[in-house]
Amino acid sequence: MEPCVTVNGCAIMGKTLAASHEVPRPVDVFYGIPFAQAERFRASQLLDPSPGMSLRASAPGPSAPFPTAPHNTAESPLTLNVFRPGGRSSSDEEKKMPVVVYIHGGGFNFGHPLERHLASMLGWAQEDIMFVAVGYRLGPLGFMAGEDQQDEPRNLGLGDQRTAVEWVRKWIGPFGGDADALTLMGISAGAHSIGHHMLHPSPLPFRKAILESGSATARSTLSAAHPRVASQLRQLLAQCHGIPLSSIPVDMLLDAALSVFAQQVPSVSWPFQPVVDNRPGSLLPDTPLNMWADMLSRRGGAAAAGMSVITGFCSHEGSSFIRGKASTNEDFRAFFAALIPAMTAADLDALEALYPDPVTDSTSPYSNVGFGPPQQRRLYEAYGHYAYICPILHTAHLLSRAGARVYVYEYAAVSSPLRTAGHGDHAPVLSHGMVGLRYRPGLAAVADEMGRRWASFAAAEDGDLRGGWPAFQSPLAGGDGTLLVFGEGNDEAAGGRNPGVPVRERRLTERELEQCRFWWDRMELSEGMGERGSSRLSW
Numbered sequence: 001m002e003p004c005v006t007v008n009g010c011a012i013m014g015k016t017l018a019a020s021h022e023v024p025r026p027v028d029v030f031y032g033i034p035f036a037q038a039e040r041f042r043a044s045q046l047l048d049p050s051p052g053m054s055l056r057a058s059a060p061g062p063s064a065p066f067p068t069a070p071h072n073t074a075e076s077p078l079t080l081n082v083f084r085p086g087g088r089s090s091s092d093e094e095k096k097m098p099v100v101v102y103i104h105g106g107g108f109n110f111g112h113p114l115e116r117h118l119a120s121m122l123g124w125a126q127e128d129i130m131f132v133a134v135g136y137r138l139g140p141l142g143f144m145a146g147e148d149q150q151d152e153p154r155n156l157g158l159g160d161q162r163t164a165v166e167w168v169r170k171w172i173g174p175f176g177g178d179a180d181a182l183t184l185m186g187i188s189a190g191a192h193s194i195g196h197h198m199l200h201p202s203p204l205p206f207r208k209a210i211l212e213s214g215s216a217t218a219r220s221t222l223s224a225a226h227p228r229v230a231s232q233l234r235q236l237l238a239q240c241h242g243i244p245l246s247s248i249p250v251d252m253l254l255d256a257a258l259s260v261f262a263q264q265v266p267s268v269s270w271p272f273q274p275v276v277d278n279r280p281g282s283l284l285p286d287t288p289l290n291m292w293a294d295m296l297s298r299r300g301g302a303a304a305a306g307m308s309v310i311t312g313f314c315s316h317e318g319s320s321f322i323r324g325k326a327s328t329n330e331d332f333r334a335f336f337a338a339l340i341p342a343m344t345a346a347d348l349d350a351l352e353a354l355y356p357d358p359v360t361d362s363t364s365p366y367s368n369v370g371f372g373p374p375q376q377r378r379l380y381e382a383y384g385h386y387a388y389i390c391p392i393l394h395t396a397h398l399l400s401r402a403g404a405r406v407y408v409y410e411y412a413a414v415s416s417p418l419r420t421a422g423h424g425d426h427a428p429v430l431s432h433g434m435v436g437l438r439y440r441p442g443l444a445a446v447a448d449e450m451g452r453r454w455a456s457f458a459a460a461e462d463g464d465l466r467g468g469w470p471a472f473q474s475p476l477a478g479g480d481g482t483l484l485v486f487g488e489g490n491d492e493a494a495g496g497r498n499p500g501v502p503v504r505e506r507r508l509t510e511r512e513l514e515q516c517r518f519w520w521d522r523m524e525l526s527e528g529m530g531e532r533g534s535s536r537l538s539w
Contacts, residue, residue, distance in 0.1 A: 308463025
């Protein structure tokens with residue numbers, strides 16, 4: 001018998017995934033539940049289930065549009081998907097489960113809520129928890145920005161996420177979820193998003209978060225008036241050949257957006273991102289650094305101290321993005337000069353010294369060993385620290401210093417083609433997708449170790465893992481900088497046979513702290529208008 005839940009007088013009929021080698025216990029799934037109306041370039045509006053109606057939610061439905069989507073899409077309504085343990089009896093209905101709200105990644109331009117095998121992750125979990133995977137508008141539909149767009153609301157995709165959480169808070173009860181026990185979980189752009197929600201003056205009602213390979217200060221968060229944002233909007237308008245953006249067919253708009261995006265891929269200066277917008281009611285009213293300063297001073301720091309967070313990174317975050325032909329030291333400098341225009345010659349000199357040139361310095365740790373152009377490893381390591389690793393550690397540093405409970409991880413198992421642990425490589429392992437783990441016993445052991453801790457964190461009322469993971473204490477605030485490393489030495493996804501070490505503790509090195517100090521001192525160059533001295537935060 002398929003599961004059926006009555007929500008606000010509306011019968012929502014889902015599907016039970018039977019126990020199998022991939023999902024070891026039954027999981028009930030309710031696909032494509034509408035949670036908001038989304039008129040183009042307008043804020044989303046909460047959509048309650050309709051009394052007296054029925055909704056068949058037994059198969060995946062359309063997601064928000066994005067280029068190259070492999071399935072049907074629709075601009076409205078926005079939808080979410082509910083996963084819960086299957087086989088619940090009537091006596092279970094009173095036992096409310098903690099809820100993990102999942103926000104997908106994709107650089108704010110791509111992706112969909114079913115990108116990860118959440119049913120498998122839930123099926124392997126030893127705790128009774130639920131997942132709700134939410135959709136939100138992407139690309140120009142969700143993150144159109146430019147100084148001449150004064151009449152249009154910005155950061156609409158972030159607003160969609162807030163609307164989804166509002167829906168979950170209001171209606172997750174009939175599914176068996178506890179509306180007062182939310183954990184927000186996101187990867188990459190999803191983690192960036194959660195960081196923005198966490199810092200907002202009106203934060204969402206959650207006290208636990210899982211930020212995988214992302215933070216509010218990751219990559220760049222520019223002002224709507226920044227020349228790069230304005231230039232990217234002009235490029236989009238040119239690609240649309242004068243057709244009003246409010247009425248252009250969505251496929252034409254997405255094709256135009258994809259063309260603009262492709263032009264920015266070599267420089268990793270992606271268009272259609274959240275922007276700083278200091279208008280009343282803005283979802284991003286100030287730079288993330290200044291919002292950090294405000295949060296840490298709010299109620300004497302109590303807002304930050306009350307948080308529990310898992311956050312972490314893959315060992316070689318930048319290797320997924322650097323595909324250029326950087327052969328010389330001049331290429332290395334030129335990449336960062338273009339990515340961060342506010343960097344001075346002195347900044348670039350310091351960067352060059354911090355990441356020694358493998359062509360001229362035999363002691364440099366950035367030799368490619370036959371993989372790609374001579375500067376590729378040097379470039380992707382420096383970019384990974386700038387864009388992901390150091391901002392993530394900055395978040396961990398600030399929260400732990402404020403008294404929050406913080407757990408930090410590194411995912412180190414390598415995969416093809418560069419034998420690196422690149423951005424997002426941990427995702428299918430954490431989800432325990434057996435297609436990727438079959439005949440890879442070392443990765444299966446890593447999946448067990450990661451999945452157990454993620455589920456325990458979501459299930460614990462206060463996020464306390466009670467010995468399963470040492471809480472992070474920043475070494476720049478008197479702590480020892482302990483984190484967990486998952487999969488060190490494992491090369492099974494790269495065609496090898498080394499199972500590696502499923503999990504071990506280590507401490508941040510002085511080398512890592514030196515890199516963090518360098519990038520933290522220059523974070524404001526990638527925020528707002530990129531002006532030195534614009535931050536109120538002292539780390």
